[in-house]
Amino acid sequence: MGAQSESPTPMGNILSSMAAQADKALQDKELSMDLPIVDVDVFRTKPRDSPEVLAECKKAANALITYGALVLHDSRVSEDDNTTFLDLLEDYFAQPEEDLKKDERPELGYQIGVTLENTEKPKCAVDEPCLQVIERLAPSERPLDIKAHAPDPKCRFFWRMVEKPPYETEFPGLNAPNIVPDAEQIHDRWESVMDKWGNTLKNAVSDISGMAAIGLGLPAEAFVEAGKYGPHLLAPTASNLNRYGKKDSILAGFHTDLNFLTIHGRSRYPGLHIWARNTGKRIPVKIPPGKHLLVQAGKQLEHLTGGLIKAGYHEVVVNEATIGVIERRKKELPDRPLVRISSTFFYHLSSDYLLSPNEILAEQARKIREEQYKLGRDEGEEVEYPSMKVGQQVQNELKHIALMA
Numbered sequence: 495m496g497a498q499s500e501s502p503t504p505m506g507n508i509l510s511s512m513a514a515q516a517d518k519a520l521q522d523k524e525l526s527m528d529l530p531i532v533d534v535d536v537f538r539t540k541p542r543d544s545p546e547v548l549a550e551c552k553k554a555a556n557a558l559i560t561y562g563a564l565v566l567h568d569s570r571v572s573e574d575d576n577t578t579f580l581d582l583l584e585d586y587f588a589q590p591e592e593d594l595k596k597d598e599r600p601e602l603g604y605q606i607g608v609t610l611e612n613t614e615k616p617k618c619a620v621d622e623p624c625l626q627v628i629e630r631l632a633p634s635e636r637p638l639d640i641k642a643h644a645p646d647p648k649c650r651f652f653w654r655m656v657e658k659p660p661y662e663t664e665f666p667g668l669n670a671p672n673i674v675p676d677a678e679q680i681h682d683r684w685e686s687v688m689d690k691w692g693n694t695l696k697n698a699v700s701d702i703s704g705m706a707a708i709g710l711g712l713p714a715e716a717f718v719e720a721g722k723y724g725p726h727l728l729a730p731t732a733s734n735l736n737r738y739g740k741k742d743s744i745l746a747g748f749h750t751d752l753n754f755l756t757i758h759g760r761s762r763y764p765g766l767h768i769w770a771r772n773t774g775k776r777i778p779v780k781i782p783p784g785k786h787l788l789v790q791a792g793k794q795l796e797h798l799t800g801g802l803i804k805a806g807y808h809e810v811v812v813n814e815a816t817i818g819v820i821e822r823r824k825k826e827l828p829d830r831p832l833v834r835i836s837s838t839f840f841y842h843l844s845s846d847y848l849l850s851p852n853e854i855l856a857e858q859a860r861k862i863r864e865e866q867y868k869l870g871r872d873e874g875e876e877v878e879y880p881s882m883k884v885g886q887q888v889q890n891e892l893k894h895i896a897l898m899a
């Protein structure tokens with residue numbers, strides 16, 4: 495059953511109180527630049543109907559509406575697992591290109607294995623509504639210029655973490671088997687390290703999905719059920735900072751993610767900027783140390799909520815802070831590869847799930863749009879969210895970013 499068809503009785507109350515909170519936040523011109531921190535432990539350990547859980551769930555939903563992003567705290571996160579993961583991925587991407595090429599699968603739209611640098615283009619560079627988003631930003635808050643339309647100088651590995659659907663999928667290409675790299679020093683530890691860190695991210699993002707659903711007035715399981723057989727991907731990206739370590743290098747140009755929610759662990763190098771929908775400000779991301787992760791909304795969540803939650807724009811660039819860490823690591827760890835790894839996990843809805851906006855949330859989105867307009871914040875032309883299978887939506891998006899013919 496689709497989340498969009500659910501309409502529980504308490505929704506009206508929850509929605510109107512949530513809407514009041516969201517409206518208040520939107521009217522506050524000086525929104526905090528610090529992302530709200532949502533405590534997943536509260537959701538995991540307290541009774542689901544307790545006021546504490548409900549408040550934390552509303553906080554999650556409102557953060558996604560206002561910022562398109564949130565920081566979460568989860569006591570299951572281990573800093574050591576993140577370190578082990580980052581070390582492995584630095585070693586992997588430090589291999590010669592001919593070894594990395596063995597793990598490429600262009601015929602599967604690069605949706606499994608490695609994507610080498612200069613393959614993926616930031617969609618925004620050729621996408622008129624996205625270019626208008628940039629134009630509406632104050633010049634000082636704009637991303638680095640992507641109009642030159644060069645593909646991103648970043649590599650990536652896709653490691654799928656899926657549950658096989660108990661039905662014949664219409665989109666088998668997006669559900670292909672994983673690739674384990676050959677190199678002896680990497681092969682043996684690969685699977686366990688990827689799965690361990692991947693599961694940490696998957697568990698956290700799945701709980702945030704539950705919390706967001708409750709906060710939006712939907713049943714707790716609405717999103718998690720819709721994503722049960724999703725082609726979830728642990729998708730670390732790598733940027734060679736020897737080659738692309740100059741200030742203002744674009745490692746990943748301004749874009750939104752095509753999936754449902756994206757979750758990140760702490761990178762060793764700063765450089766991720768996000769744009770909170772309602773502040774118009776560029777926010778350099780700092781994930782607080784110790785058991786914290788960052789979550790951003792993607793296109794599938796935008797689609798399901800009829801634009802109430804917007805996919806969050808972001809870029810990865812070399813800024814002053816990145817240079818500082820490069821210099822420090824060169825001195826302190828001269829033998830380690832100078833590679834910026836981002837531990838990204840893409841949480842997807844199931845490929846065969848029908849993506850269609852929830853009418854109540856879509857109505858709320860229209861109200862907020864009007865409020866925004868009255869406050870002088872033009873969100874551009876109203877976006878249509880036609881019903882389609884998630885697999886179709888993913889294929890449409892991949893064509894835009896040059897990963898699928």
Ligand SMILES: [Fe+2]
Binds near residue numbers: 749750751808
């Ligand atoms: Fe992204």
